Amino acid sequence: MPYNKDEQQAFQAAQQGATEAFDSYESIVKDSADYGAQLKHLTEEVNEAYQQINNALENASETQRQRLEQYQQDLQKIVNDVNQTDI
Known part of the structure; x- marks a missing residue:
């Protein structure tokens, strides 16, 4: 499978955004x-x-997709926690 620079850059941007x-x-x-x-x-x-x-x-690979989906779940936990705190 050829290296896809755009795929990798998109993944890295998502990874950095989640970390921030x-x-x-x-x-x-x-x-x-x-x-x-x-x-x-x-x-x-x-x-x-x-x-x-x-x-x-x-355009994520399967490995990247799993990591990205985990980021989504972790972000949702943050949203849930903030929403519960504000009640």
Whole structure:
């Protein structure tokens, strides 16, 4: 199977986007005065990561697809946690 540069670049962008979203989530301080701004930034990071993952899924190898789907599940856990915290 020939190396597909676009496939690899899309996967790496999705991987980086997911990592940035995870890092943003880990850095949130819920009792902080700027929690709202942190939450807004996290929302932007998560949305961007979802877009990058969906883009990468279009041409992903099976191994990449499994990793991307795991990123989606992990991002959903973040969304669920944030939504529960805000109730």
